[in-house]
Amino acid sequence: MTETTARGDISATIGSDLPYLRRYARALTGSQGTGDNYAAATLEAILQDRSIFSDGLQPRVALFQAFHKIWSTAGAPTADTEDPQTRIESRALDHMSGLTNNTREALLLSTIESFSFEEVGEIMGTTSEEAESLVGIAIAEMERSMAGKVMIIEDEAIIAMDIHSIVTEMGHDVTGIARTRSAAVELGSSDRPDLILADIQLADNSSGIDAVNDILAQFGDIPVIFITAFPERLLTGDKPEPAFLISKPYSEDQVRSAVSQAMFFASTETLKAHA
Incomplete structure (x- = not known):
């Protein structure tokens, strides 16, 4: 299989799920530009190293799992990484610093993207029980904010x-x-x-x-x-x-x-x- 064919195959596999990854990335970062940058980095990483897209998972789960590998490596955006003239999330970044680690990701994956707790665990590299616990913590912390x-x-x-x-x-x-x-x-x-x-x-x-x-x-x-x-x-x-x-x-x-x-x-x- 040629490199061009391989790229075409993976693009076809994840193409229908890409709009939802972009939605998730926007909600996670609070910025369309930042979210799209993370989504684009994920696609580029998959094209460069096919191994980060797990063939043992459903394609949508594998795509979001690959995103989280990029996300966890780069870390969440901070106020210094966003354009203060265009972003509306300055307060969000302050509030997010007080949230328990990984809770917001788990909450978005579970409620907005409708992944099961087992799938959230696969995406985030944890157990389904821990994923469920993170979602519960996130809901409580955010509703109190x-x-x-x-x-x-x-x-x-x-x-x-x-x-x-x-x-x-x-x-x-x-x-x-x-x-x-x-x-x-x-x-x-x-x-x-x-x-x-x-x-x-x-x-x-x-x-x-x-x-x-x-x-x-x-x-x-x-x-x-x-x-x-x-x-x-x-x-x-x-x-x-x-x-x-x-x-x-x-x-x-x-x-x-x-x-x-x-x-x-x-x-x-x-x-x-x-x-």
Whole structure:
């Protein structure tokens, strides 16, 4: 087999999973640029040394395992490695320094990427029991860290109320629920949120993406979580892509995880530490 053929084979194997690795890397680092750099370094390492991509695992697990080999070697980004003019995660980096080691990785892998605890253990080089323990620690530590104002953009009443319940039970304040683009912009303008949870397809066939872009154009960087039945509309490879993207049907754990972590990247002064 020629080198070109080998590269083509591995590219075909991992191609469909690459958008999800990029999503994970963005959520982990809080920066699209930094996340993409780690994902690109992983692909380059696999192409240079095929042995780091384990043939004994499912391709998606093997890809994320290879990423973690790169991640653990390089270490998590620090404030000195990020551009202070473009990053919104300055607070996150301070808060992450207080988290138990490896908990945030385990939480993202389990809740956002839907790996089993056994798979998380394979990716991170630990046991399934330890992976489960790390997830539990992460949830407790992150939910204790801070609270803020959350805006919900969702046209389905039952889903909107469910998300509202999850968010308020976590200790956050909900500024309101918007069902259309225009209503979302009006709500955002009247009460700036620390975090936005948004669907893509809204009641009047307007776009949640457009609504979010309108709000961000007014206020600048605000963390956004998209909860949608159409994730492929956002995982396109074009910039910007959301760090937090949950597919419907979602689980409560996915929402709680994404909200807790996205709050780490909120930069507004209305955030308050939990008692």
